[in-house]
Amino acid sequence: MVIDTGQNFTAEVAVIGGGPAGLVSAIALAAAGVETLLIAPAAEPDHRTTALLASSVTALQTLGVWQACASHAAPLRKIRIIDDTQRLIRAPETDFAATEIGLDTFGHNIENRHLVAALEARATELGLKRVSGAALALESDAAGVTIRLAEGTARARLVIGADGQRSLCRAAAGIASARRSYPQTALTLNVSHARQHDDTSTEFHTASGPFTLVPLPGRRSSLVWVLDPKHAAATFAQSDAALATEVERRAHSLLGAMSVEPGRGIFPLAIETAEASARGRIALVGEAAHVAPPIGAQGLNLGLRDCATIAELVADAWRQNRDVGAPDLTARYDRQRRADVASRTIAVDLLNRSLLTDFIPAQGARGLSLYLVDRIGPLRRALMREGVAPAASQPRLMRGEMI
Numbered sequence: 001m002v003i004d005t006g007q008n009f010t011a012e013v014a015v016i017g018g019g020p021a022g023l024v025s026a027i028a029l030a031a032a033g034v035e036t037l038l039i040a041p042a043a044e045p046d047h048r049t050t051a052l053l054a055s056s057v058t059a060l061q062t063l064g065v066w067q068a069c070a071s072h073a074a075p076l077r078k079i080r081i082i083d084d085t086q087r088l089i090r091a092p093e094t095d096f097a098a099t100e101i102g103l104d105t106f107g108h109n110i111e112n113r114h115l116v117a118a119l120e121a122r123a124t125e126l127g128l129k130r131v132s133g134a135a136l137a138l139e140s141d142a143a144g145v146t147i148r149l150a151e152g153t154a155r156a157r158l159v160i161g162a163d164g165q166r167s168l169c170r171a172a173a174g175i176a177s178a179r180r181s182y183p184q185t186a187l188t189l190n191v192s193h194a195r196q197h198d199d200t201s202t203e204f205h206t207a208s209g210p211f212t213l214v215p216l217p218g219r220r221s222s223l224v225w226v227l228d229p230k231h232a233a234a235t236f237a238q239s240d241a242a243l244a245t246e247v248e249r250r251a252h253s254l255l256g257a258m259s260v261e262p263g264r265g266i267f268p269l270a271i272e273t274a275e276a277s278a279r280g281r282i283a284l285v286g287e288a289a290h291v292a293p294p295i296g297a298q299g300l301n302l303g304l305r306d307c308a309t310i311a312e313l314v315a316d317a318w319r320q321n322r323d324v325g326a327p328d329l330t331a332r333y334d335r336q337r338r339a340d341v342a343s344r345t346i347a348v349d350l351l352n353r354s355l356l357t358d359f360i361p362a363q364g365a366r367g368l369s370l371y372l373v374d375r376i377g378p379l380r381r382a383l384m385r386e387g388v389a390p391a392a393s394q395p396r397l398m399r400g401e402m403i
């Protein structure tokens with residue numbers, strides 16, 4: 001339910017930001033009966049896709065969102081990694097099948113516009129209150145947080161900051177973050193192609209970064225192509241026909257002739273981790289808390305585990321009539337998220353840097369790691385399991401239980 005500004009609102013929880021992380025947090029809380037206000041401008045068009053790992057799909061099923069996503073999503077049954085660095089030491093081609101770890105799929109790939117539309121529809125169904133505009137400033141005191149809006153204010157015991165990379169909530173909480181830009185830009189586009197993808201995602205590791213084709217329904221795939229910024233800008237400006245030919249060449253014609261769909265995107269890559277996921281009455285989720293390059297589909301999957309964790313802690317506190325924004329609750333949230341966030345961002349950073357480096361021992365280490373993963377069954381399976389679902393305890397939503 002969209003409500004006008006110009007009023008003063010109160011809620012137990014205010015979620016700031018209407019990207020996937022904000023919508024999932026707000027839906028989880030509203031579904032658990034916690035009075036929640038979403039403060040979010042209308043979504044910008046986003047032609048990217050997200051590979052949602054199986055546990056994220058389970059969480060969306062549990063929240064009643066996946067039903068509207070399923071027909072737009074393609075299953076990911078196999079992942080193929082091909083070393084296309086042309087360097088002296090190259091890794092062997094490595095294939096992973098979901099069935100090796102007893103799963104039907106690793107997850108599903110879906111266009112963000114369909115995911116966000118399904119989330120918004122579910123939010124409306126749940127009667128979630130939404131102020132359609134930005135939060136302008138936040139001020140915390142001992143009992144809650146006051147949020148200044150274009151007109152009027154909102155007041156909540158807890159703020160969930162889902163306001164992305166340049167997070168106002170993070171700044172208002174006084175949480176510093178360490179950011180490092182990579183000399184890389186991701187070009188994103190969707191293609192249709194002559195051959196079947198056989199539910200297989202193919203990741204070519206090149207010297208400028210990964211070139212990854214991820215299945216979409218039918219004979220379509222999404223491409224995330226990581227390039228140096230100059231090359232990315234020039235490639236972005238190419239005609240559809242020239243770009244299709246270039247993509248087919250880079251993909252070694254694996255999927256046959258290609259045509260490029262409308263809606264290209266360009267994203268400078270960086271890694272950023274907030275020094276804490278919460279402070280006082282403000283908790284951060286998604287890219288407000290951590291940004292990682294698009295390798296191994298960790299970004300939003302990690303973000304959704306933030307959302308499920310904070311929602312679980314808040315719902316438990318609310319049922320017990322406790323203060324849902326109490327600093328001990330947010331401190332617990334910060335502790336619970338620390339290992340998962342640190343281990344994923346470090347792993348993605350190392351893998352990305354091993355591609356960029358000209359340092360032969362680092363290339364050798366990557367080649368050897370992939371060789372060992374290829375040959376040693378238990379190691380392969382452990383890695384696949386850890387990639388799909390972290391060994392540390394999963395939040396309830398990821399296990400298919402309502403919070």
Ligand SMILES: Cc1cc2nc3c(=O)[nH]c(=O)nc-3n(C[C@H](O)[C@H](O)[C@H](O)COP(=O)(O)OP(=O)(O)OC[C@H]3O[C@@H](n4cnc5c(N)ncnc54)[C@H](O)[C@@H]3O)c2cc1C
Nearest residue numbers: 017019020021050051134135163164286287294299300301
């Ligand atoms: C090329 C690329 C490919 C990717 N592929 C994958 C993948 O396959 N799998 C995966 O898991 N992850 C992937 N990711 C990562 C994923 O896209 C991000 O993790 C995800 O989009 C972050 O969602 P979010 O809701 O945290 O932030 P955002 O989507 O950035 O949303 C933040 C929202 O906050 C709003 N906002 C900002 N300021 C305010 C304010 N003051 N008041 C109110 N609202 C505000 C913005 O308008 C925006 O809507 C990829 C990333 C890139 C760049």
